[in-house]
Amino acid sequence: MPITFKELTHEYNAGTPFAYLALDAIDLSITEGAITAIIGETGSGKSTLVQHLNALLLPTKGSLTVLDRTITAAEKPKQLKELRKRVGLVFQFPEYQLFEETIAQDIAFGPKNFGMSEEEALCKAKEMLQVVGLSEDYLERSPFELSGGQKRRVAIAGILAMDPEVLVLDEPAAGLDPQGAKDMMKLFVRLNKEFHKTILLVTHDMEHVLNYCDHVVVVDNGHIVQTCDKLHFFRDTSLLHKLRINPPAIIRLRDELNQRGFELPCDILDTEVLAKAIADEVKHHE
Amino acid sequence: MNNIALGRYLPLNSCIHSLDPRTKIIALILMMVAIFIPAGWLGYLLIGTAVLILTMLAKLKISFLWRSMKPMLFMLFFLLIINVIVIHEGTVLIAVGSFAVYSEALFQTLYIVVRLMLMIMLTTVLTATTKPLDLTLGIEDLLSPFKVIHVPSHEIAMMISIALRFIPTLIEETQRIMKAQASRGVDMEEGSFKEKLMAILSLIVPLFVSAFQHADDLANAMEARGYVPDRPRTRYKQLKMLKRDYITLSTALLILVLLIGLAWLR
Numbered sequence: 001m002p003i004t005f006k007e008l009t010h011e012y013n014a015g016t017p018f019a020y021l022a023l024d025a026i027d028l029s030i031t032e033g034a035i036t037a038i039i040g041e042t043g044s045g046k047s048t049l050v051q052h053l054n055a056l057l058l059p060t061k062g063s064l065t066v067l068d069r070t071i072t073a074a075e076k077p078k079q080l081k082e083l084r085k086r087v088g089l090v091f092q093f094p095e096y097q098l099f100e101e102t103i104a105q106d107i108a109f110g111p112k113n114f115g116m117s118e119e120e121a122l123c124k125a126k127e128m129l130q131v132v133g134l135s136e137d138y139l140e141r142s143p144f145e146l147s148g149g150q151k152r153r154v155a156i157a158g159i160l161a162m163d164p165e166v167l168v169l170d171e172p173a174a175g176l177d178p179q180g181a182k183d184m185m186k187l188f189v190r191l192n193k194e195f196h197k198t199i200l201l202v203t204h205d206m207e208h209v210l211n212y213c214d215h216v217v218v219v220d221n222g223h224i225v226q227t228c229d230k231l232h233f234f235r236d237t238s239l240l241h242k243l244r245i246n247p248p249a250i251i252r253l254r255d256e257l258n259q260r261g262f263e264l265p266c267d268i269l270d271t272e273v274l275a276k277a278i279a280d281e282v283k284h285h286e
Numbered sequence: 287m288n289n290i291a292l293g294r295y296l297p298l299n300s301c302i303h304s305l306d307p308r309t310k311i312i313a314l315i316l317m318m319v320a321i322f323i324p325a326g327w328l329g330y331l332l333i334g335t336a337v338l339i340l341t342m343l344a345k346l347k348i349s350f351l352w353r354s355m356k357p358m359l360f361m362l363f364f365l366l367i368i369n370v371i372v373i374h375e376g377t378v379l380i381a382v383g384s385f386a387v388y389s390e391a392l393f394q395t396l397y398i399v400v401r402l403m404l405m406i407m408l409t410t411v412l413t414a415t416t417k418p419l420d421l422t423l424g425i426e427d428l429l430s431p432f433k434v435i436h437v438p439s440h441e442i443a444m445m446i447s448i449a450l451r452f453i454p455t456l457i458e459e460t461q462r463i464m465k466a467q468a469s470r471g472v473d474m475e476e477g478s479f480k481e482k483l484m485a486i487l488s489l490i491v492p493l494f495v496s497a498f499q500h501a502d503d504l505a506n507a508m509e510a511r512g513y514v515p516d517r518p519r520t521r522y523k524q525l526k527m528l529k530r531d532y533i534t535l536s537t538a539l540l541i542l543v544l545l546i547g548l549a550w551l552r
Contacts, residue, residue, distance in 0.1 A: 056465050081471060089469040096459075097466040099491035109488070113471025144495065158470060 002198060003030040003053065003166070008062035009073075010048050022048040024222040025062060030215075035192050035199045037209040040219035041243060046202045047092075049219060050168050053200070054087040055080045067165065085114040088164030092171045092202075095151035098143040103129070103154050106143050110162040121161070128157040132187060149180045156184075160191070166198045167191065173205065181205070185212045210234060210248040210269060218243070235266045250274055293354075296414045301530065302344035303415045307424030309531040313538040314412050320541055321404050325548035330400050332548075336541055337407050344415050354410045355403060362399050369395045418450040420523070427525060441515050452500065456493070463492045 005028040012020045022045045030036050040046050051057040053066055055077060063072040069083050091097070100106035107128055108121035116124070129138060132153040138146075143154055156172065169188070173181035189212050191197045203209060209216060209230070216233040218226040226239060237247045237255060247255070250271055254264055262281055268274045302310075320333060341351060369391045376390030413421070426443030433439055464474060467488045474485050 051465070054469055056468060081473065084469055084471060091462065091466045091469070094466065096492050096496055097463060097470070097488075099488050099495075110470040113473075162470070 002032040003064070003066050004028070005049075005052075005064045006062050008052065008059045008064055010045075010052070010057060011060045012048075014060055022222055026222075026224045028217065028224050028227060030198070030200065030217070032198050033192070033196055034214040035188065035201060035212060036215040036217060037213040038200060038202045038217045038219060039204070039206075039209065039243075039245065041245075044219045045222045046219050047170055050089065050170055050200060050202060053166065053168050054084045054089050056089070081114065085162055086164055087166045087168060088159040088162055090156055090159050090167070090169045090172060092174060093152075094155035094159075094172075095148060097155055097158075098151060101142060102140050103143050103146075104139040106154060107158045107161050110158050114162055124161045124163075125157070128161045129154070131160060131191075132157045133183060149176050152176070152184075156187075164197070166200070168200045170202045171204065172201070173203070173208065181208075188212065204245075206240070206245060206248045206251075210251070231267055231269065234269060293410075293413045295417055296346065296350070298345045298415075300343060300345040300415065302340065302411065304530075305415075305534060306525055306527055306531045307416050307420040308427055308525060309527065309534050310412050310416055311421075311424050311428060313534055314408055316535075316538040316542050317408055318405060320538075320545045321401050321408075323542075323545045323549050324552075325545045326552055329545050329548050330404070332541065332544060333404055334400075336537075337404055337411070340411055341407070344411055346411065346414055350414070351407050351410055355406050358402060358406060362395075362402065365398055366395045369398075419447055422447040422450070423521075423523060423525060438515070440519075444515065448504070452497075455500065456497065459496055460489065460493060463489055463496075 005026050007025045007027060008023060009021070009025050010023040012018075012022055026049070028049075038046050038049065048057060052059065052064055052071075055071055058071065058077070059073045061073045063070060065071075066083060067086055069077075071077050098106050100109060104122055104125045107125035108116075108118070111121040111124055112118065126136060126139060129136065134150065134153055134157075138150075138154075143151060146154065152172070156169075159167070167188075172188070173184050176184060185208050188199055188201065192199050201208075201213060213230060215229050216226070217224060218239065220243060225243075226233070234247070234251050237251060240247050246252075250269070254266075254268055254274060257278065258264055258266075262278070264274070264277050264281065268277055317333065317336075320329075323329065325332075341348065370387055373391040373394055374386075374388055376388045376393070378386045379389055379392070380387045416424075422443045425446065426439050429437055429439035429442060467485070468474070470488075472485045472488055473481070474489075477485065
């Protein structure tokens, strides 16, 4: 297990009248080499959870192990740079972290901070720009000339250029148009399959969870409510309804048909299988 | 960031909180003038007592006032050093070679320290008991007579309230960008001078970009709602002077007069 949380508690402003318990003694382990979705309502503690992964936030109580580093509440960790290189964290709306004069410089900023030489970093920048789907002509342009979606790609390229083993993304597709969001998710799947990166994804979009993720972690009010694989997760949608999250369209269709007398198996997750099952059922009754 | 006491509003329920902001601003100005009247130690004792009573009435803790003064300690220390070097009057207290510390230097510093402390305490009582928006309403009203000489009182008040409104937003943004850059290997605390410069740059540039973005959005939103600064506007919150406001103002005035009297007698 590369990432495990052990009874980790995080309290903001601990010891003041503004104290707020964001995570309450959570236990969690995340599978290596998979894409894990972290879902939950706004304010449930998702962002607090992911910010522990590269030690931007430190536990108030308990501990966590990321790769081979263990961070406990008891001691103040040193040398966090190495961990931050290996766990790349992409914040929500990362386009606001761009600041360099050229896109190439901005992408190379991270790697250079982690000790890569200028030439190597610029070479890496060129490579990563292509990975995120922008052409080489952009390298010498200012990041502030780009559109919102392009800026986000550049920002993500900046994290990818650090070559992290674990990639954590906080709502990477928020605010993008449907096609842009789809491309973004496909990029993460490719990074996972081709480059074997462990990916954690905070998301609100159940379609993305269904189509691109392997595992699901549900956070609610500072607690982990469920950790399971995708198949298990969409078998029973009662938890989703309880959290006031709309299940994906296919799952809704499957459940509604079942409510009206169909007997479709509950592990159907894609359109073709569902269509075939419906056809069989209809044929069966004729 | 949450420990800053200077200028912070404390939502308590006291008779000072419920005063009209205009009263509080005028009273503050009166007291400030009083502080600068050279009425000797008796005068400061009088103002000091008044400030303490005010603090108690406002239900503020002395520790809160003390914390708001902390950022000034460095300046006070600096003042002491300058005074010790510059002032050569009174009796010599300590002499090391050609360097001597005179009694007057210490007295002068003490005077300034007491004045500054009283001023900060008074201002803290004002900001801790008045919501920033009420404060700007008060400023707007107090400036409105100056419209005759073309002082744009409404525009000034609007600018102050927008500035106040965006302080928490920008603090939040700063923290977010700092975290994002820390994820890219920026170390805000350690590193060489060049690295530190780069770290600050990586924070400032995005912060400016987003501040301009906010300003642009806000300007558009205001224009879309037909905001024209020089048109007469109605207000949801009406300020009204009550009996307690007149009492407060009279007290402040009385203190000022007493101080002037004391200075006269000296």
